[in-house]
Amino acid sequence: MRLNVSAWSIRKPIPAVVAFAVLTILGLISFRTMSITRFPNIDIPIVQVLITQSGAAPSELESQVTKKVEDAVASVNGVWHIVSTVTDGSSSTIIQFTVGSVDIDRALNDVKDQIAKIRTDLPRTIDEPIISRVDIEGLPIVTYAASAPGLSVEQLSWFIDDTVARDLQSIHGVGGVDRFGGVDREIRVALDPEKLLALGVTAATVNEQVRADNVDLGGGRGELAGQEQAIRTLAGARKVEDLAALPIALPGGRRVRLDELATVTDGAAEPRTFTRLFDEPIVAFGVTRAKGASDVTVDALIEKRLAKISAAHPEVKFTKVDTQVDSEVGNYHSTMETLIEGALLAIVVVFIFLRDLRATLVTAVALPLSVIPSFWAMDAIGFSLNLVSLLAITLVTGILVDDAIVEIENIVRHMRMGKSAYRASLEAADEIGLAVIAISLSIAAIFSPVSFMGG
Known part of the structure; x- marks a missing residue:
């Protein structure tokens, strides 16, 4: 016996009505909770290795760093292409893996x-080499400028790094906070050449001793009160005064304090970048979202948290200078309006x-009952409301309208033959139902290869 879903639904409408009512409620709930992003979550199989060396020429970096990095990563499983870029003081190596060949997290660890x-x-x-994934989530969703007339650039930079960044990173959905402009804190050791010459010690020797002594190391393990405890050797200087008092070994077994050979100061590093807003120097910072979070939700939480920080620190003013959330919200509302207009x-x-x-x-009821449950399915498999998914919904709505018009027109044709609505619905659905399903499945078959693409 052939199973005819349309005929079964017409003869027993209550189960079909209940099923679509439940699916519609689930779809509405999912629609309110789905995240809104610019792009879907994409795993780009690309890893970047960035190594910097102040003052190094490109030729030196190429022979001493870049070639060794390329030879080392070439043996990693799944590598498809390696591209390196060498500039003054910087070597960047991009490793691209074959799509679908390896897990990107495992490739990153390799x-x-x-x-x-x-x-x-x-x-x-x-x-220290910086090894990271290249992904869409790494782009800032919003950028702010911070200005404070009563604070120096060093103080404002420290405020962004120590207060603002820590506070924003505690928000659920924030992936990171990157500062643009400003200066970094730097402990500077300015050696006195005359004292070095008089004591018979070189700058390289002092540098090696400072690096070797100013470090925290693991010391193994020990047993204390019947319990095993980790042992660490804490030799790193906690204050500038501690670093200045570091003993430096001299030829002949003598020792002197570091501040007897050099001037140790706690200050700011040389500025390498700067940011300005309306010809005024500022310190900017961009906020990236975590994978799977909603750009709109994260942006709203960031604004609330910055408002609290501004209330606690009125001397600092935050100005939003760039955001991609507004365009995402605009695309979202535009697509929703297009769906409603099309219906x-x-x-x-x-x-x-x-x-x-x-x-x-019937058409007015069928359209929303067909579209709304799809949001529940999208939410269940982890989709977000983005450019791709909203475009897909818009296209599928057009196909749905075509199928609905064909079915309804055939039912009306049978009713004009003098048949009752019940009999006309049964015969019309049985007459072209298979053809309508075949048309929809053929369109799905055309786009189905896209669902098997990696990434």
């Missing part, structure tokens, strides 16, 4: 392991051509 293996072969004067136009077209109030009401 790259870190390979860099750790060659760390001792790299120059000691390089900064209304479809209802008007049905009424104009069929001139049947019952058929028009």
Whole structure:
């Protein structure tokens, strides 16, 4: 016996009505809780290795750093393409993996392991290598400018790093806070060449001793009161005075304090970048969202938290200078308006051509009952309301309107033959139901390969 869903629903309407009522309620609930983002969550299989060395020429970095990094990461499973860029004091290596070949998190760990293996072969004067994923979530969703006439650039930069960044990072959905402009804190050790020459010690020797002594190290483990405890050697200076008092070994077994050879100061590093707003120097910071969070929700929470910070620190003024949330909200509202306009136009077209109030009401009810439950399915599989998903809903709505008009027109045609609405619905659905399903499935088959794409 052939199963005819349309005929079964017409003969027993209560189960169908209850099912769609439940799905509609679930869809409305999911629609209110779904996150709104610019793009869908995409795992881009790209890892970046950034190594900086102040004052190094590109030729030196290429031979001493870049080539060694490329040789090390080339053995990682799934590597498809490696591109390196070398500039004054900076070496950037982009490792692109074959889509779908490896898990990006595992690939990131493999790259870190390979860099750790060659760390001792790299120059000691390089900064710690920065190994990170390249993803869409790394772009700031909103950028603010901070200004405070009563604070210096150093004080304002420290306020952003210590107060604002820490406070914003505690918000659920915030991925990170990046400062633009300003200056960094720097403990400067200015060696006196005359004293070094008189005591017979070189700057390189002092540098090695400071690096070796000013570090915290693991000391193994021990047993205390019957319990195993980790042992750490805390030799890092906690204050500038502690660093200034660091003993430096001299030839012949003598020792002197570091501040006898140099001037140790706690200040600001040399500014390498600057930001201005309306010709006024400011310190800017951008906020990125965590993966899976809603841009709109995170932006609202950031505004509330900055309002609290401004109330506690009235001398600091925050100005929003850039945001992508406004365009996302605009796209979202535009798509929703397009859906509503399309549905209304479809209802008007049905009424104009069929001139049947019952058929028009059926169309008006069928459209939202078909679209709204899709939000529950999207939320269940982790989709967000973004450019791609909203475009898909808009396109599918057009297909749904086509199917609905064909079905309703055929039912009206049977009713005009003198048949009752019940009999006309049964025969019309049985007559073209398979053809309508075949058309919809053929369209789904065309786009189905996209669902198997990696990323």
